[in-house]
Amino acid sequence: MAARHEEIAEELRRAIDREEYTVGSRLPTETDLAARYEVSRGTVRQAVAALTSEGLIGSRQGARRVVLASRRSQTFEELRSFAQWARAMGREATGHVVSSTYRPATPEDSVRLQLTAGTQVLHVLRVRGLDGEPVLLERTVYADWISPAVERVEPDCPSVTQRLYEDTGLVFAYGEHVIDAVAAGAQDADLLGIRRTSPLLRVRRVTTTREGRPVEWSDDRYRSDAVTFSVHNSIANNALARRAP
Amino acid sequence: MAARHEEIAEELRRAIDREEYTVGSRLPTETDLAARYEVSRGTVRQAVAALTSEGLIGSRQGARRVVLASRRSQTFEELRSFAQWARAMGREATGHVVSSTYRPATPEDSVRLQLTAGTQVLHVLRVRGLDGEPVLLERTVYADWISPAVERVEPDCPSVTQRLYEDTGLVFAYGEHVIDAVAAGAQDADLLGIRRTSPLLRVRRVTTTREGRPVEWSDDRYRSDAVTFSVHNSIANNALARRAP
DNA sequence: GAGGCCAACTTGTTCAGACAAGTTCCGCTG
DNA sequence: CAGCGGAACTTGTCTGAACAAGTTGGCCTC
Numbered sequence: 001m002a003a004r005h006e007e008i009a010e011e012l013r014r015a016i017d018r019e020e021y022t023v024g025s026r027l028p029t030e031t032d033l034a035a036r037y038e039v040s041r042g043t044v045r046q047a048v049a050a051l052t053s054e055g056l057i058g059s060r061q062g063a064r065r066v067v068l069a070s071r072r073s074q075t076f077e078e079l080r081s082f083a084q085w086a087r088a089m090g091r092e093a094t095g096h097v098v099s100s101t102y103r104p105a106t107p108e109d110s111v112r113l114q115l116t117a118g119t120q121v122l123h124v125l126r127v128r129g130l131d132g133e134p135v136l137l138e139r140t141v142y143a144d145w146i147s148p149a150v151e152r153v154e155p156d157c158p159s160v161t162q163r164l165y166e167d168t169g170l171v172f173a174y175g176e177h178v179i180d181a182v183a184a185g186a187q188d189a190d191l192l193g194i195r196r197t198s199p200l201l202r203v204r205r206v207t208t209t210r211e212g213r214p215v216e217w218s219d220d221r222y223r224s225d226a227v228t229f230s231v232h233n234s235i236a237n238n239a240l241a242r243r244a245p
Numbered sequence: 246m247a248a249r250h251e252e253i254a255e256e257l258r259r260a261i262d263r264e265e266y267t268v269g270s271r272l273p274t275e276t277d278l279a280a281r282y283e284v285s286r287g288t289v290r291q292a293v294a295a296l297t298s299e300g301l302i303g304s305r306q307g308a309r310r311v312v313l314a315s316r317r318s319q320t321f322e323e324l325r326s327f328a329q330w331a332r333a334m335g336r337e338a339t340g341h342v343v344s345s346t347y348r349p350a351t352p353e354d355s356v357r358l359q360l361t362a363g364t365q366v367l368h369v370l371r372v373r374g375l376d377g378e379p380v381l382l383e384r385t386v387y388a389d390w391i392s393p394a395v396e397r398v399e400p401d402c403p404s405v406t407q408r409l410y411e412d413t414g415l416v417f418a419y420g421e422h423v424i425d426a427v428a429a430g431a432q433d434a435d436l437l438g439i440r441r442t443s444p445l446l447r448v449r450r451v452t453t454t455r456e457g458r459p460v461e462w463s464d465d466r467y468r469s470d471a472v473t474f475s476v477h478n479s480i481a482n483n484a485l486a487r488r489a490p
Numbered sequence: 491g492a493g494g495c496c497a498a499c500t501t502g503t504t505c506a507g508a509c510a511a512g513t514t515c516c517g518c519t520g
Numbered sequence: 521c522a523g524c525g526g527a528a529c530t531t532g533t534c535t536g537a538a539c540a541a542g543t544t545g546g547c548c549t550c
Contacts, residue, residue, distance in 0.1 A: 002503095002541095003502080003503065003504095004503080004504075005503075005504085024359075024457065029529080029530060029531085030530075030531070031529095031530080039504075039505085040504065040505045040506065041505090041506090042503090042504065042505070042506085043503080043504060043505080045531090045532090046503085046504090053298065053482060053484075054484075055419065055421070055484070058418070058419060058453075058455065058456075058457045059531075059532095060455050060456075060512080060513080060531075061510095061511060061512050061513080061530080061531050061532050062511070062512030062513035062514080062529085062530055062531060062532085063456075063512075063513050063514080063530070063531075064513090064514095064529095064530065064531085065530095065531085066456065066457045067457075068419060068453070068457045069421075073483065073484065073485075073486045074483065074485075074486040074487065075483060076478060076479060076480045076481075076483040077480075078486075078487075079478070079483060079485055079486060079487055085487055089489060091489075114269075130489065171480075172480075173303070173479055173480050174300065174303060174313060174477075174478070174479045174480075175477070175478050175479070176300070176314070176475065176476075176477050177475060177476045177477075177478070177485065178473050178474070178475045179424055179446070179473060179474045179475065179476070180446055180469045180472075180473040180474070181426035181427075181444040181445055181446040181447075181467075181469035182426075182444055182469065183442075183443070183444045197428075197442060198428070199426040199427055199428045199444035199445065200426055200444065201424070201425055201426040201446075202426075208303075208313070210303065210305050210480075211303075211305075211308075211311065212269065212303045212311045212312075212313045222426075224425045224426035224427065225490075226489060226490070227425075227487060227488065227489055228423050228424060228425040228487075228488050228489075228490065229423070229424045229425070229476075229485060229486065229487055229488070230421065230422060230423045230424070230485075230486045230488055231421075231422045231424070231476055231484050231485050231486075232419075232420070232421050232422075232484050233321055233324070233419070233420050233422070233484060234321060234418055234419045234420070235321045235322075235416075235417075235418050235419075235455075236321075237298060237484070238318065238319065238320060238321040238324060239298075239299075239300070239318065239476050239477050239478060239482070239484040239485065240318075240319075240324055240422065240474060240475075240476050240484065241318045241319040241323075241324060241474065241475045241476075242319065242323075242324055242330055242472060242473075242474055243472065243473050243474065243475055244334060244336075244375065244471060244472055244473075245470075245471070245473065247511095247533095248532080248533065248534095249533080249534075250533075250534085274499080274500060274501085275500075275501070276500080284534075284535085285534060285535045285536065286535090286536085287533090287534065287535070287536085288533080288534060288535085290501090290502090291533085291534090304501075304502095305501075305542080305543080306500080306501045306502050306540095306541060306542050306543080307499085307500055307501060307502085307541070307542030307543035307544080308500070308501075308542075308543050308544080309499095309500065309501085309543090309544095310500095310501085
């Protein structure tokens with residue numbers, strides 16, 4: 001939060017949040033904002049570009065910017081870390097490791113994690129819950145170079161992300177998520193406390209470091225009555241894609 | 246495609262696509278690119294910012310940019326329009342209207358479409374398929390001001406989006422999508438040709454014009470064996486959020 | 491050979507100015 | 521009063537420059 005344009009973006013977010021600019025109303029012009037914050041127009045543009053990509057405001061050449069929404073989307077960190085998300089909602093994240101074993105990387109593992117096939121990778125199955133109620137089943141495969149650090153994390157640690165950061169300085173920076181729906185299998189039903197064949201929201205994701213090196217990939221299954229995902233997009237900025245297998 | 250920075254972005258995308266820059270390799274420096282395309286560094290930065298937000302490349306201060314992925318995500322238009330998506334995959338979009346009726350707006354309708362409660366809104370139920378195979382059930386509610394134009398569209402029109410653009414100049418510009426999983430109900434199962442209680446991927450979305458005015462909201466249910474969604478994100482740019490109801 | 495330090499390199503931030511392109515709204519005309 | 525035209529306004533594009541901040545790789549030392 002050093003850069004001036006980030007400070008301005010944050011101030012604008014807060015102003016929208018406390019309805020100083022209401023949904024549907026128009027933001028001040030770039031020139032006005034530049035004068036108010038005593039920066040150049042370019043710096044203001046960087047700030048409003050951030051809000052635009054977050055879907056908070058809309059932008060069209062020639063017309064003043066319009067406030068589209070007030071509640072801001074989550075940060076990458078809140079999405080990445082189950083525990084940080086729970087805390088932001090004022091609920092407690094719980095969780096425990098069901099199993100943790102080393103297996104040779106399958107062809108799929110080696111492609112996703114950019115490893116040579118047969119490397120020993122760590123498979124972890126975790127159940128995670130909100131205030132004790134299980135809502136998520138995480139089947140995660142960790143790359144060989146991070147596996148030892150993952151093993152050192154105690155089984156009921158609420159935030160693995162936090163722990164890995166403290167221990168190794170690891171920062172997750174990029175993610176790719178594939179979302180679909182599956183029927184609960186026998187193990188899923190048992191661990192989540194639901195009936196078999198109940199619909200589950202499945203998110204398969206790969207997370208990489210800032211250098212673009214894959215750290216983990218995971219098959220996460222959410223109880224669909226407990227969790228949904230939301231995505232914002234626009235002509236100028238689209239992160240969402242529909243795919244046929 | 247007039248702006249120079251968009252042309253450069255497109256050239257870089259194509260270069261990545263044909264593996265001139267391979268995944269994991271480094272992009273030329275901003276100064277190099279500026280010289281090559283004979284533009285200023287600022288213009289190059291606009292171009293690479295687009296690729297960064299698309300998740301194609303990663304960026305860190307001080308280090309050269311890294312190519313993270315080769316396949317590019319869809320444009321907003323391809324996501325918005327089922328027909329355009331199908332065409333981009335080389336498949337044929339089919340579809341027909343099952344029912345189309347006017348009803349007074351419920352409180353939920355009026356909130357999502359920013360209308361006064363009780364306004365007559367158009368409910369349309371469509372089945373859509375790829376090469377004749379049904380994959381999607383669309384339950385859409387249109388705002389009153391666009392309903393007449395929607396009614397004029399013939400029931401088996403493959404691209405409603407295209408049609409509305411031609412007839413009224415309407416452009417969809419922003420979207421908010423909430424994704425979860427549901428079990429197929431009796432009507433869902435019947436129209437999609439699947440068993441009852443099969444898991445379906447549900448996407449509830451609101452689409453708005455460039456002015457930020459809501460046009461439609463829809464409950465879309467996809468056969469989970471036929472369609473998935475993918476989302477890309479990063480620390481710098483996150484459009485995805487996890488929510489508890 | 492291992493490790494640390496430094497110089498060169500690269501991206502991030504910010505400025506000021508100029509013109510292009512699209513929107514809005516007022517006032518005029520029929 | 522409806523519709524049109526145009527002036528004023530606002531965002532988009534692009535340049536060139538300067539400095540800050542972070543990364544990389546090679547050289548030097550121990």
